[in-house]
Amino acid sequence: MYPITSAHYIALSAALLLIGTVGVLTRRNIVIILMSIELILNAVNINLVAFSQALHNLNGQVFAIFVITDAVAEAAVGLGILIALFRNKETVLADEVDLLKW
Amino acid sequence: MLTPELSQAIFFYIFAAMVLAGAILTITRRSAVHSAMFLIVSLMGVAGLYLLQQAEFLFAVQIVLYIGGIMVLFLFVIMLVNLDQAAKEKQFNGQRWIALACVVLVGVQVFYFLSKGRAAFQIAQPGTLPAASALGNTEQLADVLFKEYLLPFEIASILLLVAVVGSVVMAKKRI
Numbered sequence: 001m002y003p004i005t006s007a008h009y010i011a012l013s014a015a016l017l018l019i020g021t022v023g024v025l026t027r028r029n030i031v032i033i034l035m036s037i038e039l040i041l042n043a044v045n046i047n048l049v050a051f052s053q054a055l056h057n058l059n060g061q062v063f064a065i066f067v068i069t070d071a072v073a074e075a076a077v078g079l080g081i082l083i084a085l086f087r088n089k090e091t092v093l094a095d096e097v098d099l100l101k102w
Numbered sequence: 103m104l105t106p107e108l109s110q111a112i113f114f115y116i117f118a119a120m121v122l123a124g125a126i127l128t129i130t131r132r133s134a135v136h137s138a139m140f141l142i143v144s145l146m147g148v149a150g151l152y153l154l155q156q157a158e159f160l161f162a163v164q165i166v167l168y169i170g171g172i173m174v175l176f177l178f179v180i181m182l183v184n185l186d187q188a189a190k191e192k193q194f195n196g197q198r199w200i201a202l203a204c205v206v207l208v209g210v211q212v213f214y215f216l217s218k219g220r221a222a223f224q225i226a227q228p229g230t231l232p233a234a235s236a237l238g239n240t241e242q243l244a245d246v247l248f249k250e251y252l253l254p255f256e257i258a259s260i261l262l263l264v265a266v267v268g269s270v271v272m273a274k275k276r277i
Contacts, residue, residue: 016144021205022129025204026195031134031137032134035138036128038168039125039144050155061243075172076269079175081272
């Protein structure tokens, strides 16, 4: 339990990753799916910073910055797609968007 | 007696509880606005964990970019898109039990290997960063970012430009 080691951070990060994955796989609302992707990316960042701290190496924190950059780009484009989708199909539920379904 | 290790442990568990409770509430609430609020709680917990690990720059970036930027974007879109109809319908899709079973399987694997610890993985060797440097975290990070990672940094700026143009084009009425 205590003192806190990097294993604690890695276990927390794994738990957050799994919660985010459950959100992506089970929710119907696209806005909440995008929020779950943010949770997954945050789990990755916790992991990177924990290893950066444990190994006395700043490369992990630099990678975390790049991951945050990607998260911003992904959120902006994803929400743009959501607005376009809502304008054309009047829905935000992922399983009602089945134009390409066989 | 409040030693530094003990106070660090207390803060770790507070922030970890914030992160996990916020995340679980984010994916279970019916209203998207409530989800966004709990996501903010979760992201604040992550920011606290950065601060606990002496990553002050990432702490500031997390607050400014995630909570100030992305969450405002999310709330804007929630207001822009009419979610009242979606809130009345079923919130979870048909594959939820299969999805949960798969995630539990992956979770069991992950925590099995985590419990084995160093025996399961080849851990990288510690770097050569001086432990007690006179420079702060932000200065050290800037050194690494602009010396070793200059090209990825520039590529990231191009990525952001593409994302800006792409999201404007996507959200435009007539292209």
